[in-house]
Amino acid sequence: MxxxxxxxxxxxxxxxxxxxxxxxxxxxxxxxxxxxxxxxxxxxxxxxxxxxxxxxxxxxxxxxxxxxxxxxxxxxxxxxxxxxxxxxxxxxxxxxxxxxxxxxxxxxxxxxxxFSIPDYLYTHLFIATKTKIQLEEEVILLLDNPDKLNVFHCKLTKAGYEKEMIDHFVFDPKADVNALQENIIRSTNPKKIIFATYKPKSKNTMLFKNQILKDFVVDVFDIRRLCEFDIQFLYEMTIWILNRLSGHIAKHLFMPKCARHYAVYFVSFETNPPSPIEILSVMPSEALPLVKAAYVGRTSHPRQVCLASIDPLTDEIHIIQELDLILNKCHATKVVLTIDSESFPTIKVESYLLPEIFGMPNMLDETLKFKIPVIGIYGTPNFSVICYCKNDKSGYEYMKSWNWIYGNELSITFHNKKPVFGAAIHELKDCNPSTVVHDLIKIMAMSPENVKVEKFWDFKITKDEKNPILLEFDTFDGTRKRASPAFLMAMLIRQHLKAIEAEIGEKPNELGFCLFVNYSEEEMERIKSQIKESCNLLKISCVFI
CATH class of the missing domain: 3.30.420 (Nucleotidyltransferase; domain 5)
Structure with missing residues (x-):
């Protein structure tokens, strides 16, 4: 041509x-x-x-x-x-x-x-065969590929045709005719069956039309003739696109499906090389438009999310968009993947506040009779907020000196002679990562018999006769030290006590803890037991709320 x-x-x-x-x-x-x-x-x-x-x-x-x-x-x-x-x-x-x-x-x-290739093909087929049905009526489409037969059930809705693949199988001419018909028809009552094939006059095609599907209206179409209907295809689609904003329905247009395989990766720079983790994906043929979301915990380390397109034949990955995660004014970053009706993707990041943390002051006002200071722990890595009352008559509020509703990271570095805590760690120049300990709540949750070491930890997990789990880390003078999770948590709780004392003028004798972390009942008991041990080291009592 x-x-x-x-x-x-x-x-x-x-x-x-x-x-x-x-x-x-x-x-x-x-x-x-x-x-x-x-x-x-x-x-x-x-x-x-x-x-x-x-x-x-x-x-x-x-x-x-x-x-x-x-x-x-x-x-x-x-x-x-x-x-x-x-x-x-x-x-x-x-x-x-x-x-x-x-x-x-x-x-x-x-x-x-x-158009995606499938949506273009099926729309072309319906136009070429002059298929016209009423709302909620159904058509069965059989696509006779060289290696298998694909069976689709199609229904006309107000938005266009809905298409669902019911089966695909290698056709056996010796198979039972009734069984084949039942497998194709299922529970539908098709107004019409379109049999699209490259061999419209073959024995197998005639077998389908005259025996297997003899009780139905069957329109056999030679796929090689599709180009003959390009003009009609363009005419129908142009009428639709010129009028779709006014609600015009294209009765031949299939509701769009994704043309590509997309994935969103969370990339942490805490390891070298950076470690990508897939957090969202969209496979070809998922219905469009769509919106998917995932949440990435807050961190003080640089992190990104990357949107990628993956070649279905070669698995080659093409990076389409890269965004930095929000580091400070949030509890987590919400990553939103949007794909429009033509398979064009975008990602965006939004600040996300955990409802549990947001509602913590009101919850404490309703729950606690005695107005003790309360530490809320959330996230991976772990962060904490402090809620306190200025006096016996006031309600709970977030402590602004502890970064208000966002809180501070529960981490320690021994890079200097005097330990440095939380966000201040990231202000140090040339801080040796092997001097930093963090993720204490995650470690406390672990059974000593089933310790899972994360690849981005620069400290080591070890043990001795008295302690089934110890963290081993470098210090400012080049020596290596070991400490239990409870001892290290006591160091962090002491920093909370100093901040509370600076606000209310005295050191509290009791602390409350709200654990906004997702662990099993057994794991939570291990965490609580070690936090109690930490408080005992500081000679204060604690309650869990």
């Missing part, structure tokens, strides 16, 4: 053809034929006639991008794309190419729409 040419020839032909003729309603369609070849089709909307058809390679795509404002005038009603396979030279990845295409046409105020 078309002859391959270079990009320069395509552009030259377009420039000569389009401006000289007064076309009032042009529609363009770009379709990837392989990873190196893309076809362009231009149709006159009103007359439903081809104006231009050609294909070009991926070598001169940047020139095409630059020439978009010159080629695509206001006469273009819409431009459609099915280019997921195309790998253009000069771009980091296909998605970058698609985003630039979209932005370029948006700047010209020309409507665009990007």
């Amino acid at each position: 078309s002859q391959r040419s270079s990009m320069s020839n395509v552009l030259s032909t377009l420039n000569k053809l389009i401006p000289k003729k007064k076309y009032d309603s042009l529609v363009a369609f770009f379709r990837s034929k392989s990873d190196k070849t893309m076809e362009v089709i231009i149709v006159e909307f009103d007359s439903k006639k081809f104006i231009y058809v050609n294909e070009f390679t991926n070598k001169n795509v940047k020139k095409f991008i630059d020439d978009i404002p010159e080629i695509f005038s206001k006469n273009f009603l819409a431009v459609f794309f099915q280019v997921c396979l195309f790998k253009p030279n000069g771009f980091k990845h296909n998605l970058e190419f698609c985003q630039i295409l979209r932005d370029s046409f948006t700047a010209l105020k020309i409507r665009t729409y990007f």
Whole structure:
């Protein structure tokens, strides 16, 4: 139908053809034929006639991008794309190419729409077979691939067709006919069955039409003829895209599914090399648009989240977007992944406050008769807030000197002769990571018989005859010291006591603890037991709220 040419020839032909003729309603369609070849089709909307058809390679795509404002005038009603396979030279990845295409046409105020390959194929099939049904009626689509038969059940809703894959199997002509029919039809009452195949006159095709599905209306369609319906496809889609803001329903359009595999990785720089952990993912064929969220605990260490597109054939990872996590004014970072109806993704980060911490003063006012200071512990790594009462008549409030509702990190470094605590650690120059201890609550929760060492810990876990778990760390003078989690926690609690004494003028004899951490009952008992041990070392009592 078309002859391959270079990009320069395509552009030259377009420039000569389009401006000289007064076309009032042009529609363009770009379709990837392989990873190196893309076809362009231009149709006159009103007359439903081809104006231009050609294909070009991926070598001169940047020139095409630059020439978009010159080629695509206001006469273009819409431009459609099915280019997921195309790998253009000069771009980091296909998605970058698609985003630039979209932005370029948006700047010209020309409507665009990007199809996934399956949605493009199935929409084409329904248009080609003139499939028209009423709301809530169903159609079965059988896609006869060379290696298997895919069975889809499709229902027309107010938003378009919903499609669900019911089964896929290798067809055995000797299988029981009734069993095959039951496996395909299930509990549906299809208005029609579309059997799409590359072999419309084969024995297997006739077996399906005349025996297996003889009780139903079956429309056999030769997939190789799909291109014959490009004009009708573009006409139907243009009517829809011009009117969709007013609620127009495209009865042939399938509700969009994701065209790509996306993943969001949390990247911690506490290890070298940094360790990425997947926290969100979207697989091909998930319904669009969608929003997913994950939460990453607060930390004082630099951390990022990265949005990646993963090639389904090669598993090659392409980084699309990188964002720094929020370090201070939060309890955690909420990471939100949004994918629109055309499979374009974005991520954003938001400050997140834990409801338990936010509501802690009111909870304490209602719970505690005696107004003792209370330490709330949350997060991984662990942070703490302090709630106290200025006098017997006032209610609980957050201690501003302890970073108010956000609190301070429960960590210690022995990098200097005098230990340094919490956020002040990160102000030290050239602090040796092996002098820093943290994650004490996590360690307290562990059974001595099942200690799990995190790869980002620069201290070591050891033991002796008296202590089943000890932390071993470097100190300022180059020696290594060992201490129990309870002893180290006592050092941290002492800092809380100093802050409380500075606020209320006296050291409290009793502390309350609220543990906003997610551990089993057995683990919580181990944590409480060791915090009591810490308080005993400080000669104060404690209660858990």
